[in-house]
Amino acid sequence: MEDGARLMERVRARDVEAFEQLYDGYHRLVFGIALRVASDAALAEDVTQAIFLKLWSAPETFREGNFSGWLSRVTRNRALDVVRSRANRPTGEIPADVAAEASTDGTVFARIDAQRVRSALSALSEEQRAPIEMGFFAGITHEEIAQRTGIPLGTIKTRIRTGLRRMREMLTEAVSR
Amino acid sequence: MNEPMDREQLLDLVAAYALGTLPAAESSHVAAFILTDADARREYDELRATANLVGLSAEEPVDSARAARMKERLMATVRSDASSPRRAPSSATRTSAMWGTTLAAAAAVVFALVSVIQNFSLRSDLHEAQQRVATLQTRILADGRTVARDRRMLTDLTASDAKRYTVAYGTVVTRGEHVYLALGSLPALAPGKVYQAWTLARGAKAVAPSVTFTPSQSGLTLVPIPDNAGSLAAVAVSVEPQGGSRAPTTKPAFVQPLS
Numbered sequence: 001m002e003d004g005a006r007l008m009e010r011v012r013a014r015d016v017e018a019f020e021q022l023y024d025g026y027h028r029l030v031f032g033i034a035l036r037v038a039s040d041a042a043l044a045e046d047v048t049q050a051i052f053l054k055l056w057s058a059p060e061t062f063r064e065g066n067f068s069g070w071l072s073r074v075t076r077n078r079a080l081d082v083v084r085s086r087a088n089r090p091t092g093e094i095p096a097d098v099a100a101e102a103s104t105d106g107t108v109f110a111r112i113d114a115q116r117v118r119s120a121l122s123a124l125s126e127e128q129r130a131p132i133e134m135g136f137f138a139g140i141t142h143e144e145i146a147q148r149t150g151i152p153l154g155t156i157k158t159r160i161r162t163g164l165r166r167m168r169e170m171l172t173e174a175v176s177r
Numbered sequence: 178m179n180e181p182m183d184r185e186q187l188l189d190l191v192a193a194y195a196l197g198t199l200p201a202a203e204s205s206h207v208a209a210f211i212l213t214d215a216d217a218r219r220e221y222d223e224l225r226a227t228a229n230l231v232g233l234s235a236e237e238p239v240d241s242a243r244a245a246r247m248k249e250r251l252m253a254t255v256r257s258d259a260s261s262p263r264r265a266p267s268s269a270t271r272t273s274a275m276w277g278t279t280l281a282a283a284a285a286v287v288f289a290l291v292s293v294i295q296n297f298s299l300r301s302d303l304h305e306a307q308q309r310v311a312t313l314q315t316r317i318l319a320d321g322r323t324v325a326r327d328r329r330m331l332t333d334l335t336a337s338d339a340k341r342y343t344v345a346y347g348t349v350v351t352r353g354e355h356v357y358l359a360l361g362s363l364p365a366l367a368p369g370k371v372y373q374a375w376t377l378a379r380g381a382k383a384v385a386p387s388v389t390f391t392p393s394q395s396g397l398t399l400v401p402i403p404d405n406a407g408s409l410a411a412v413a414v415s416v417e418p419q420g421g422s423r424a425p426t427t428k429p430a431f432v433q434p435l436s
Contacts (some may be wrong), residue, residue, distance in 0.1 A: 016252075016259045023248055031247075032235040041243070048247055056255050065226075072232030076197075109226060114236040121234050135198035136231040142198040154186075161192035161224070168227040 003110065004067030012059045019056055027052070029068065029114070030075045036137050037079035043086075047079045066110050080139035111175055120170040128163030131156050187397075191217050195224035196231075201327055205399040208331045209359040213347050213397075330401060334359060344431040349412055351435060356402040356412065363392040363430075366416065373421045375429070376404050377411040384413060389421040409435050 002010075002018075004026065010018030030051050034044035051074065054061070062070055121129055131145050142160065146153040182190075187210050193199040194207045211217045239247075333339055339352040347360035358374060366372070374387040392398045402412060413432040415425045 014259050016256055019255055020248075020252060023251060027244060027247065028239055029233065029236040031239050031243075032237040033232045035237075036235040045243065045247060049251060052251050053254065056258070066229070068233060069226060069229030073229045076232050109230055112230055112233065114233045117230050117233040121231070131198075132196065132228075132231060133234075135193075135196045136228065137235070140198065141200045142193050143200060145198065154189075157186075157189035157193055160196055160198065161189045164192055164196065164224045164227050167230075168223055171227065171230065 004071065005062075005064070005110070008055070008059055008062050008067060011055065019052075022055065023052055026068075026071060029071065033072060033075045033137075034079040037076060037139070038083050043082060044079070047075065047082055051075050051078055066112075068112070069109060076136060076139070084139075109171060109175065112171055116171060116174050120167045120174070123170060124163050124166055128159050128166065131160050132163045132167075135160060188217065188220055191221050192224050195221055196228045205327060205330060206393050206397045208334050209347070209361065209397045209399040212334050212341075212350070212359045213361045329355075330357065330399065333357065334399075340436070342433050342435070344433045346430065349433045349435070351406040354405045354407055356404060356406045356409065356435070358398070358400040358402065358412070358414065360392070360398045360400070360414075363398060366391060369419050370416050371419055371421065372398075372414055372430075373417040373425075374400060374402055375413040375415065375425060376402065376409050377413070378404075378408055379410045381410070384411075384425065386421055386423060387412075389417065406435065411435060 002021065004022065007018045007022045007025070011022060027048060031044050031048045034047035034051075035041060038044050038047065051071075054074075061074075121133070124132070130149070131142070134140060134145050134148070135142065140148075142156050143153060145151075146156045149156070151159075187207070190199060190203065190207045191211060194204060194211075199207060211221050333352040333355050334350055334357060336352050339350050342349040342351075346363050347358065350357045350359055363372065371389040371391055373389045375384040376387050377384045387402055387404065388400060390398060390400050402409075411432055411434045413425070413429040415427045415429040417426055
């Protein structure tokens with residue numbers, strides 16, 4: 001299969017076959033993230049439909065860079081929006097996320113797949129992995145993570161940073177092999 | 178009183194911002210830090226790209242019946258749209274249309290309900306409920322405006338087409354009609370003092386008073402200037418008494434012409 005960025009170029013030209021390939025290649029990722037965030041298969045299905053329809057109707061929202069990473073972030077944000085709207089959570093509590101819809105990350109991780117990310121995450125200590133996963137999939141603030149885990153806020157912040165740095169090192173090493 | 182944050186603590190916040198766990202109230206300070214510090218910007222870019230990949234760990238097989246059902250629905254929509262000469266309406270348009278229909282239906286239901294409710298106590302309850310709904314809607318709108326403003330500011334600050342002017346203690350940023358002061362390491366203020374921004378309109382001979390502000394606990398401050406950037410020839414900042422002044426009473430920390 002062509003990579004996601006190339007397929008998106010074809011989708012911009014309204015190439016249905018390219019879109020179908022995009023769906024075949026990435027629906028497991030989109031559905032998996034939505035399911036992890038929402039813990040509800042029907043909701044995850046709705047999010048998956050919405051994300052792919054958005055890719056079709058507004059392909060220009062992806063500009064360049066790592067398509068998987070961008071899609072991952074967009075799906076996470078969409079799923080969190082749906083979950084929050086169901087819970088009537090005030091939007092003022094949502095962490096601001098300026099780059100949520102942007103594609104600012106580089107192409108250095110373009111060849112990273114799910115297995116490599118899982119390996120990198122599992123190689124982190126539980127202390128580092130847990131706040132990163134909670135932050136990404138539960139969409140809660142570091143203050144809420146500290147409250148839920150009973151760990152001091154400063155410690156949570158430091159663990160998120162050191163965990164992400166360590167993860168980056170491992171992934172960089174993996175793609176350079 | 179909290180101590181000002183050191184550099185390592187600020188970099189911890191940059192990582193939280195990259196992951197998406199930073200509370201909205203703190204994000205403008207971190208954005209200002211990223212804007213004024215090259216190392217922070219690099220850290221943000223690297224950790225943002227890494228954080229995005231966390232989602233890949235959730236990829237999993239979808240049962241074949243569900244996958245086929247989703248694909249069938251999706252491809253039917255896409256094929257129909259592709260064969261149409263017009264592009265499909267944007268999701269926002271579709272959402273608006275859906276809301277329009279929903280609201281019309283809701284209005285009809287409310288009308289029908291009101292017309293049959295003769296009991297005074299029920300009407301009273303309805304009135305109270307409507308007032309609560311109105312209050313909640315006002316709060317939701319206010320929250321939404323705050324989030325929209327913060328997002329707009331952060332988008333402006335990090336945009337590649339923004340103009341940036343380096344000044345003492347930070348940067349003046351203009352983008353479109355917006356003007357921001359992104360200042361770091363501002364000297365602490367004496368009691369009873371504030372920083373005040375000043376604007377010089379194009380063609381004017383004297384500066385006009387603008388907003389007053391105090392540095393945040395982190396020492397970083399992001400100040401949106403309410404004037405239209407296109408109408409301004411310069412901005413300045415000085416230390417003034419609490420409440421601000423009509424004209425500068427101290428030597429400005431900086432005066433920055435805007436091109």
